[in-house]
Amino acid sequence: MDISLATVALPDDPAEAGHPTHLVLIPSYNSGPKLIETVRAARRHWTPVWVVIDGSTDQSDAALDRLTADDDAIRVFVLPKNAGKGAAILHGVRVAEREGYSHVLTMDADGQHPAELIPGFMALSAANPKSLILGDPVFDDTAPLVRVLGRKLSNWWTDVETLWTGRFDSLFGFRVYPVSALREVMDRHRWMRRFDFDAEAAVRLVWRGYRPISVAAPVRYFRPSEGGVSHFHYVRDNVLLSWMHLRLVAALLAGLPRHLVRRLRSSRH
Ligand SMILES: Nc1nc2c(ncn2[C@@H]2O[C@H](COP(=O)(O)OP(=O)(O)O)[C@@H](O)[C@H]2O)c(=O)[nH]1
Numbered sequence: 409m410d411i412s413l414a415t416v417a418l419p420d421d422p423a424e425a426g427h428p429t430h431l432v433l434i435p436s437y438n439s440g441p442k443l444i445e446t447v448r449a450a451r452r453h454w455t456p457v458w459v460v461i462d463g464s465t466d467q468s469d470a471a472l473d474r475l476t477a478d479d480d481a482i483r484v485f486v487l488p489k490n491a492g493k494g495a496a497i498l499h500g501v502r503v504a505e506r507e508g509y510s511h512v513l514t515m516d517a518d519g520q521h522p523a524e525l526i527p528g529f530m531a532l533s534a535a536n537p538k539s540l541i542l543g544d545p546v547f548d549d550t551a552p553l554v555r556v557l558g559r560k561l562s563n564w565w566t567d568v569e570t571l572w573t574g575r576f577d578s579l580f581g582f583r584v585y586p587v588s589a590l591r592e593v594m595d596r597h598r599w600m601r602r603f604d605f606d607a608e609a610a611v612r613l614v615w616r617g618y619r620p621i622s623v624a625a626p627v628r629y630f631r632p633s634e635g636g637v638s639h640f641h642y643v644r645d646n647v648l649l650s651w652m653h654l655r656l657v658a659a660l661l662a663g664l665p666r667h668l669v670r671r672l673r674s675s676r677h
């Protein structure tokens with residue numbers, strides 16, 4: 409299902425009152441100067457905002473101390489060693505679950521994602537708690553062609569893996585997840601700790617009955633001179649993504665009767 413945020417009722421003053429069920433979670437690994445801008449932007453639109461520093465070595469987290477000193481709605485966790493995007497998110501999700509949060513909006517730390525859409529995504533999630541709210545990237549001319557094409561291929565795989573339950577972008581990290589279900593899925597599967605997180609998390613949650621809702625969200629690719637950083641390694645991460653799709657297709661085939669039943673049920677709703 410595709411939705412436009414124009415139809416969503418927004419919460420009152422989301423940057424003021426601390427929200428009891430939904431939080432913003434930002435995993436960060438050597439994100440450079442964009443980290444502070446990103447956290448500030450998220451805070452303008454939501455309370456609370458949590459950051460997981462994933463073994464960063466570029467001192468990008470140093471300035472966060474000043475932000476947290478002035479604002480206790482920002483919370484920072486520091487992992488001593490780099491563990492990967494998925495592992496950093498899992499760290500935040502475990503704490504969120506213990507503290508009673510039901511949903512978490514994840515966004516990248518490098519300024520690529522639209523913070524102004526946070527309230528709309530959260531409102532949609534609050535109205536549809538058994539859904540995944542998935543950003544559908546709207547690229548501008550800053551997007552490298554090879555990343556755009558690579559995505560198409562990955563999206564084709566997730567379409568197959570979910571038996572065409574609903575079209576969604578497999579790799580975009582601007583999303584709202586259910587906290588406990590995500591933690592359970594990640595405890596059961598030892599992969600999903602690095603760049604294989606986004607696609608596998610969405611597929612496995614759809615398999616658990618969560619309905620994907622796609623919402624258009626602009627994405628920007630900054631040049632290094634603008635503070636842009638990416639740790640995506642074409643060979644290493646494409647191997648990781650191919651292995652992930654292979655695993656998911658194998659799991660689909662192994663449980664095909666169950667997946668077909670789920671698929672039939674989902675088309676009736
Ligand atoms: N690549 C990478 N990103 C991580 C890691 N831990 C946390 N992240 C965060 O995951 C997000 C996506 O990473 P990024 O390198 O920007 O990937 P890209 O946007 O797909 O080029 C960013 O917010 C990173 O800071 C890690 O170990 N590796």
Ligand SMILES: [Mg+2]
Nearest residue numbers: 516518520638
């Ligand atoms: Mg990025």
